Amino acid sequence: MKxxxxxLHGAVIEHIQTLRSIGVEAVTVRLPEDLDxxxxxxxxxxxxxxMRKLTARWGLHDPIMAFARSGAPxxxxxxxxxxxxxxxxxxxxxxxxxxxxxxxxxxxxxxLDSFETELPMPIVGDRPVHxxxxxxxIIERVGPGVEVLARLPDDRVVAVRQRNVIAIAFHPELAGExxxxxxxxTMAAEWSNPGExxxxxxxxxxxM
Amino acid sequence: xxxxxxxxxxxxxxAQMLKGGVIMDVVTPEHAKIAEDAGAxxxxxxxxxxxxxxxxxxxxxxxxxxxxxxxMAVVSIPVMxxxxxxxxxxxxxxxxxxVDYIDESEVLTPADEINxxxxxxxxxxxxxxxxxxxxxxxxxxxxxxxxRTKGEAxxxxxxxxxxxxxxxxxxxxxxxxxxxDELFVAAKELDAPYDLVKLVAAEGKLPVVNFVAGGIATPAxxxxxxxxGAEGVFVGSGIFKSENPSRTxxxxxxxxxxxxxxxxxxxxxxxxxxxxxxxAAATVPDADRLAVRGW
Numbered sequence: 001m002k003x004x005x006x007x008l009h010g011a012v013i014e015h016i017q018t019l020r021s022i023g024v025e026a027v028t029v030r031l032p033e034d035l036d037x038x039x040x041x042x043x044x045x046x047x048x049x050x051m052r053k054l055t056a057r058w059g060l061h062d063p064i065m066a067f068a069r070s071g072a073p074x075x076x077x078x079x080x081x082x083x084x085x086x087x088x089x090x091x092x093x094x095x096x097x098x099x100x101x102x103x104x105x106x107x108x109x110x111x112l113d114s115f116e117t118e119l120p121m122p123i124v125g126d127r128p129v130h131x132x133x134x135x136x137x138i139i140e141r142v143g144p145g146v147e148v149l150a151r152l153p154d155d156r157v158v159a160v161r162q163r164n165v166i167a168i169a170f171h172p173e174l175a176g177e178x179x180x181x182x183x184x185x186t187m188a189a190e191w192s193n194p195g196e197x198x199x200x201x202x203x204x205x206x207x208m
Numbered sequence: 209x210x211x212x213x214x215x216x217x218x219x220x221x222x223a224q225m226l227k228g229g230v231i232m233d234v235v236t237p238e239h240a241k242i243a244e245d246a247g248a249x250x251x252x253x254x255x256x257x258x259x260x261x262x263x264x265x266x267x268x269x270x271x272x273x274x275x276x277x278x279x280m281a282v283v284s285i286p287v288m289x290x291x292x293x294x295x296x297x298x299x300x301x302x303x304x305x306x307v308d309y310i311d312e313s314e315v316l317t318p319a320d321e322i323n324x325x326x327x328x329x330x331x332x333x334x335x336x337x338x339x340x341x342x343x344x345x346x347x348x349x350x351x352x353x354x355x356r357t358k359g360e361a362x363x364x365x366x367x368x369x370x371x372x373x374x375x376x377x378x379x380x381x382x383x384x385x386x387x388x389d390e391l392f393v394a395a396k397e398l399d400a401p402y403d404l405v406k407l408v409a410a411e412g413k414l415p416v417v418n419f420v421a422g423g424i425a426t427p428a429x430x431x432x433x434x435x436x437g438a439e440g441v442f443v444g445s446g447i448f449k450s451e452n453p454s455r456t457x458x459x460x461x462x463x464x465x466x467x468x469x470x471x472x473x474x475x476x477x478x479x480x481x482x483x484x485x486x487x488a489a490a491t492v493p494d495a496d497r498l499a500v501r502g503w
Contacts (some may be wrong), residue, residue, distance in 0.1 A: 008465060009228035009249055009440075011221075030466065045225045046249065047285050053247040054465060078225070105284060111308035112331050114218035117211040134221045135286065135308070174221050 001192055003040040003185065004029040006064075008054040010046020010079060014173035015181075022178050024185045032063040040073040040188035043080030043096075045134065045171055048105065051083055052095050061096070068098050073187035074165045075180070081167035082137050089140055098165045100143025107138040107156075107169075119170070121150040121159060124179035131158070131170035138169055164191070216353070219333035222286065222308065223354035223417035226250055226440055230430065230461050231419065233257050233444040235275075237282040243447070246457035250286040250309070252442065253279040258315045258362030259445035259484065262496065268316045270298040273305050280307070288335070293502050294320025296329075303332040309354070310334045312347075314501035315361045315444075324502065327351030337421065339372045339499055341379035345400035345408070346503075348416055355414055357438075358499040359422015362445050364486025368499060369423040369433060376418070377437045383409040422499065425450070425483045427463030427476050434467030451481030 005015045007028035019026035019042075029035060041064065043051075055061050068074050068084075076084040076099075083095035085103035092105075108114070111134075119131040129150070139157040142148060150159035150168070158169040164187065172180045229249025234240040235257060243251050255271040256264065270291050280287045286308035291298035293312055298319075302310050312325050314337050327334040328351035336347035337358035344355045357376055359369030383394060383405065391409055395402040407415055420433035421442035430441045441464055443457075450456040459476040466472035494500075 007228070009226070011224050012228065014224065046227075047225070047229070049244055049285055050229060050247050050249045050461075053245070054461075057247075057462065110306045111218075111222055111286065111333065112303070112306055113213060114222065115211045115213040116215050116217055132215075132217050132221055134218050134225060171221060174217060174224065 001025065001039045001185075001189055002027055002037060003042065003188055004034060004038040005042045005044055006051070006060075006080075008046070008051050008058075010044045010051070011077075011171065011173055012044050014171075015042045015044050015077075018173045018178055018181050019185070022182055022185065024181070029060075030058065032059055035063055035067055038067070038072070039192035040075070040184055041067060042184070043074065043076040043083055044173070045078035045080065048079040048082040048095070051079055055083075055095060065096055065098075068096065068165065071164050072191055073184050074098065075184045076165070076167040077171055077173065078134065078136055078169060081139075081169055084165055084167050085139075086143070087141070099160065099162050099167055100146055101139045101160060101167070102141035103137050104140050105137050106135050108133060108136055111135055116175075117152075119150050119152070119158070123149050123161075124183060129170075129172065129177055129179070130175040131172075132174050133158075133170045136169045139167075214331035219353035220416050222333060223335070226286070227417055228465060229440050230457075230464050231288065231440070231442045232447055232457060233442075234279060235448070237278050239448055239453075240279045240283045240287075242454050243457055244283045244285055246454060247461035248285060248457065249440070250288055251279065251283060252288045252290065252311060252444075253307075254290055257445040257448055258498070259364070259449055259486075260362075261315060262362040270295070270301065270316070273301060276302070276307060277305055280305075290316055291325070292316040293318040294323050294325060296325045299325050299330060299332075299334075303330055307332065312336050312352075314358060314498045318501050324350050327353075335419075337499070337502065338376065340375045341383075341408070342398035342400045343503070344376060344414060344418070345398065345404040348404060348414070349401045352416065354417050354419070356419040356421040356442055359420065359424075360489040360492065361422045361498050363423050363489045363492065364425040364446055364449070364484040365489040366423045366425070366429045366432065368489050369420050370436065372422070372499070373420050373433060373436050373438055380408055380412060380414070384412050423489065424460070425486060427459045427473055427480075430460045431463045431467040431473050434464055440464065446484050449484035451483075455480050456483065
């Protein structure tokens with residue numbers, strides 16, 4: 001099982017190292033053919049404006065949408081969260097409209113307002129996540145079918161999941177936090193081998 | 209649960225988010241939009257690009273805050289600005305207007321020939337130039353959260369940039385080959401703090417992100433810097449002194465991304481028009497060399 005990291009720019013190597021540290025094979029994705037054989041995809045932090053431009057330039061838009069719609073797990077962190085949102089506050093066009101939320105870019109202000117904190121995130125366990133927020137976005141509207149995974153003390157939403165798509169505003173890959181990558185790897189394993197434990201799934205009419 | 213702002217992780221982390229990207233010098237809001245539209249991951253706001261600073265002579269200082277704010281107002285990507293070496297009040301001013309990163313830069317006329325800015329005293333992160341490992345580690349010790357090799361700004365000649373990134377990375381490889389009991393003398397020879405020398409020897413890289421600057425003028429120049437081991441590039445005069453800034457900017461972004469794919473570099477290099485004319489760095493008189501500023 002391999003998980004890809006969109007490598008147009010940004011915190012790519014940090015995600016790759018985090019995946020490798022939990023024993024998951026990780027590869028970079030720069031061109032559409034790099035998606036072949038992947039079981040999941042991470043959209044890293046960086047500048048969403050730059051990623052929007054570069055995904056269009058290299059024909060990655062439709063292949064990544066198709067990959068996500070096939071049910072493969074997608075994790076977006078920071079800029080990655082912005083580019084999977086169906087709506088971006090301020091009227092920018094969405095990039096990969098996968099997650100029924102409205103996201104606001106640079107929601108805390110400029111770099112001087114970047115911060116780190118301990119954040120409860122029950123889906124990964126009782127121990128809070130050490131969350132580093134860098135020019136981070138927040139989620140302003142949560143659509144039906146979207147599960148909130150973490151909130152700041154003032155109730156602002158900073159992590160969500162809708163089926164196979166997880167989006168978080170902070171950077172586990174900078175904090176030595178592996179539990180979120182574990183979750184994605186587990187989802188990827190289930191997606192790439194759904195029959196495990198219950199017998200192989202077969203298409204109708206396929207020879208036994 | 210408390211939140212802490214402007215920590216080392218957030219300062220260094222912003223540079224980590226810029227990796228693999230191109231930071232472009234811009235002198236007007238219009239330039240800044242062109243840079244953003246071309247795929248720049250950040251812009252450096254300044255009054256004149258280095259080649260014009262060279263041509264104008266005189267004292268080069270921090271830009272007018274109005275001009276920097278004008279650029280901050282039109283782009284959503286991070287905005288950096290330059291302070292003179294050692295001029296901590298210029299840095300205070302830049303922090304007060306809320307720039308995302310300060311470049312304590314040899315491109316401006318130094319304000320202090322002995323001391324650099326104590327960058328630990330600031331909430332805003334700093335990037336600093338270096339020509340070698342010792343200089344990089346001295347800047348990191350003073351609080352720089354990002355390093356760029358200097359090259360020779362405003363020349364459009366890549367030769368000094370190549371010299372500096374090769375020197376830096378060769379010195380790191382040399383540390384990696386040493387016995388631990390040899391690192392004390394290595395620190396002395398590098399004029400660098402022992403703890404940072406030990407860290408670099410163990411990790412095989414600087415503890416902060418390292419870009420290449422100073423002389424990049426073409427997509428192939430950018431890809432050369434990346435293949436040599438840069439984590440991203442700064443392009444100063446190379447874009448807005450070229451015949452077609454918007455196409456040159458975009459091509460340099462694509463070549464930085466696909467730095468190891470010669471077919472793509474060839475494709476994006478086609479028909480860009482003339483790059484900046486430039487001056488051979490070897491012909492720049494000693495007194496006009498910018499890279500030797502700072503120690």
